[in-house]
Amino acid sequence: MNNIFSDTKEAFSLKTDFELKRAYVLFKIIGNSTFVKLTTSLTKFALKFHFPVTPIIKLxxxxxxxxxxxxxxxVPVINKMFNKNVHSVLDFSTEGFDSEKEFDDCLRKKISIIEFVKNKKEIPFAVFKPTCLGRTDLFKKVSKHEKLNDSEKALWDKVINRFDLVCSKAFKENIKILIDAEEVEVQNAIDDLAIKMMRKYNVDTPIVYNTVQMYRKDRLVYLDEMISNKSNNDVIFGLKLVRGAYMEKERNLASSMNIESPICESKQDTDNNFNSGLDFxxxxLKRISFVCASHNEDSILKVMEMMKTYKLNTNDNNIWFGQLYGMSDNISFNLASNNYNTFKILPFGSVKNLMPYLIRRAEENTSVQGQTGRELQLIIKERKRRSLL
Ligand SMILES: Cc1cc2nc3c(=O)[nH]c(=O)nc-3n(C[C@H](O)[C@H](O)[C@H](O)COP(=O)(O)OP(=O)(O)OC[C@H]3O[C@@H](n4cnc5c(N)ncnc54)[C@H](O)[C@@H]3O)c2cc1C
Structure with missing residues (x-):
């Protein structure tokens, strides 16, 4: 289907011929699930035993x-993208942290990133993953409203304090802060902390944004309750809507516990839920500042259509679109060239720390056939346009 996202000249305007070829080879390989499984295992093995594979992964x-x-x-990537009106959100990789020292290091890092991005109009948001600030088992207990013993309570107070330190720094520097959503088992605690932060910091302007995963069956009820709760009357809600990244894990967990899966039964149900989330x-909109975080063209087109219906400017302050760096450039760059507020999540960190993220990208692009196919078709179209094929 031809639409605003079909313009590959704009989409890949920052990619050199070499980078385009690399993207072609990459997505071709990623499309092969057997190969992805094999290389993933080999890479994990090679990194564990310190084989010199880092330069290959890096390139x-x-x-x-x-x-x-x-x-x-x-910085060079941030500047190049900003020349095309695409903003960046720096995402420092923090997976697998599990000691109090690592949580404190992570807190310091998140605060130093806010310090780095302050006053940079090309970086309007910061971001953090909640379980990088505290023990996952504590998030689980708090989510289930289980009683904490004294030492757990002291550790949970530290988590609340770390949340507050990140959000207050963001508030002080006037940087919006995105709180990522995670697995259902830990999400109640995250939602409660996020609302607590919004009550404190989102009074005059939206600073704190919570993430709502619309692949969950219960999220529309959650949204309704959130907005009708009288304690939230003075809050300007920051909301980032996503479909959700942990579908298989959630389904496996529910099945192992012999309980109903919290995830919609089909892709269509998730899409319908996402659309209802957009309607909500x-x-x-008077009380919500919104980030549509998606690579789904239909979802983006629906938001654009609704912005028209509600007579909003394309660059309305309260509507942002977000995609991941390295994916769906046709969406990001064409949105930005039409003056919509757009950012790319730009992960950074050591190759070793980013491996789980990279493996997820490979697996996601393997399992979501449509996405890989679409990326490849667009790359091929652009390579033909440049007479490279
Ligand atoms: C900027 C940005 C930030 C993000 N932040 C988070 C975050 O904080 N937390 C998080 O969990 N995810 C996050 N994601 C990932 C997101 O949740 C999705 O996994 C990803 O974007 C793919 O969904 P989509 O809307 O782009 O499009 P699509 O490719 O149309 O949808 C794929 C998604 O649909 C759902 N789905 C697929 N098959 C089925 C099925 N059979 N039954 C039910 N549902 C199905 C799954 O959620 C799957 O990821 C983020 C994504 C972006 C772009």
Whole structure:
């Protein structure tokens, strides 16, 4: 279907011929699930036993999906994208942290990133993953409203304090802060902390944004309750809508516990839920600042259509679109060239720390056939346009 996202000249305007070829080879390989499984295992093995594979990973998949090892490394990419009106959101990789020292290090890192991005109009948001600030088992207990013992309570107070330190820094520097959504088992605790932060910091302007995963069957009820709760009367809600990244894990967990899966039964149900989420957002736009985080063209087109219906400017302050760096450039760059507020999540960190993220990207692009196919078709179209094929 031809639409605003079909313009590959605009979509890949920052990619050199070499980078386009690399993207072609990458998505071709990623499309092969057996190969992905094999290379994933081999890479994990090679990294564990310190085989010198880092330069190969760096030149291939890392450079395609990540901005660099440090904030400074990312600056050329940030500037190039901003020349095309695409903003960046720096995402420092923090997976697998599980000690109090690591949580404190992570807190310091998140605060230093806010310090780095303050006053940079090309980086309007910061982001963090909640379980990088505290033990996952505590998030689970709090989510289930289980009683904590004294030492757990002391540790949970530290988590609340770390949340507050990140959000208050964001508030002080006037940087919007995105809180990622995670697995259902930990999400109640995250939602409660996010609302607590919104009550404190989202009074005059939206600073704190919580993420709502619309692949969950219960999220429309959650949204309704959130907005009708009288304690939230003075809150300007920051909401990032996504479909959700942990479908298989959630389904496996539910099946192992012999309980109903919290995830919609079909892709169509998730899409319908996502659309209802969009309807909810626009109906309540006076109280919501919104990020549509998706690579789904239909969802983006629906938001654009609704913005028209509600007579909003394309660059309305309260509507943002977000995609991941290295994916769906046809959406990001064409949105930005039409003056919609658009950002790319730009992960950075060491190759070793980013491996889980890169493996997820490979697996996601393997399992979501449509996505890989679409990326490849667009790359091929652009290579033909440049007479490279
Ligand atoms: C900027 C950005 C930030 C993100 N932040 C988060 C985050 O904080 N937390 C998080 O969990 N995810 C996050 N994601 C990932 C997101 O949740 C999706 O996994 C991803 O974007 C793919 O969904 P889509 O809307 O782009 O499009 P699509 O490709 O149309 O949808 C794929 C998604 O549909 C759902 N789905 C697929 N098959 C089925 C099925 N059979 N039954 C039910 N549902 C199905 C799954 O959620 C799957 O990921 C983020 C994505 C972006 C772009």
């Amino acid at each position: 291939s998949v890392f450079d395609h999906f990540c901005g660099g090892v440090s904030e400074e490394d990312c 957002v626009f109906k309540n």
